[in-house]
Amino acid sequence: MKLHTFFRSTAAWRVRIAANLKNIPFDYAYVHLFKDGGQHNQPAYRALNPTAGVPSLEVDGDVLTQSLAILEYLDERYPEPPLLPRDPLARAHAREIALHVVADLHPLNTPRVMKRLTAQFGASEEAKNEWVRIGIREGFAGIEALLLRLHSNGRHCLGDAVTLADVCLVPQVFNAHRFGVDLAPYPLIAGIERHCLTLPAFAAAAPAAQADAE
Numbered sequence: 001m002k003l004h005t006f007f008r009s010t011a012a013w014r015v016r017i018a019a020n021l022k023n024i025p026f027d028y029a030y031v032h033l034f035k036d037g038g039q040h041n042q043p044a045y046r047a048l049n050p051t052a053g054v055p056s057l058e059v060d061g062d063v064l065t066q067s068l069a070i071l072e073y074l075d076e077r078y079p080e081p082p083l084l085p086r087d088p089l090a091r092a093h094a095r096e097i098a099l100h101v102v103a104d105l106h107p108l109n110t111p112r113v114m115k116r117l118t119a120q121f122g123a124s125e126e127a128k129n130e131w132v133r134i135g136i137r138e139g140f141a142g143i144e145a146l147l148l149r150l151h152s153n154g155r156h157c158l159g160d161a162v163t164l165a166d167v168c169l170v171p172q173v174f175n176a177h178r179f180g181v182d183l184a185p186y187p188l189i190a191g192i193e194r195h196c197l198t199l200p201a202f203a204a205a206a207p208a209a210q211a212d213a214e
Contacts, residue, residue, distance in 0.1 A: 002027040004048070004056040006040075007210035009033070010106060010171035011067040012055040016210075017167045018071050020201035022078040030212040033111050068102050071164060083164040090158055093150055097143060097157050097165035101172050105139035108132065109175055132179045140176070140186045143169070147188040154191035162196070170196045174207065 003019070003026045005012035019026050031054050032039045039045060040052045049056040049065045057064045057073075064070045075083040084091045107113065109132040117123040117131065147157060157165035173193040176183060183190040196202045207213055 002058040013171040016205035094163040098168040108135035155195040
């Protein structure tokens with residue numbers, strides 16, 4: 001299997017974490033989102049992934065192009081350790097938190113959206129950065145409340161093991177740091193990030209540890 005990735009992509013980071021947790025031997029291809037007009041926009045990559053995003057996973061002559069679909073595929077093909085709890089309700093909560101990150105929060109701060117804010121609305125760099133900070137603060141406020149209601153132990157989102165929720169949440173906290181969001185109002189989220197980054201699978205997947213890191 002070959003993973004097309006960019007070191008700073010939080011979506012690709014999710015998949016790298018899962019690969020490390022499950023000891024899946026990926027080959028890596030690097031797609032820089034800002035060089036050469038965005039290497040994801042070049043015809044060869046668009047032929048692989050028509051949506052021009054990362055990650056893309058080549059597997060068995062096919063291509064998967066959404067991080068959440070890739071994560072669930074990997075969890076089904078390599079079931080140990082599981083990313084989803086056995087209990088149906090806990091599984092739903094893991095997906096719930098993951099989707100709050102993947103579907104609601106992350107799309108607000110993708111390069112595609114940031115470029116559009118400038119091109120269509122003339123937003124300055126500071127205005128775009130504040131847009132990201134507001135989105136993260138609002139998203140984290142809701143997730144923190146969910147974690148509290150779900151009795152998170154402050155090391156994992158659910159229970160005592162890594163789940164899909166942690167795999168999706170921790171990379172998004174990286175964006176919070178990048179844009180200067182104060183995590184003090186979100187102690188559970190902050191604690192989950194601190195703990196998970198002590199785990200080899202998370203640390204090895206972090207942007208600074210990647211071969212294409214700058």
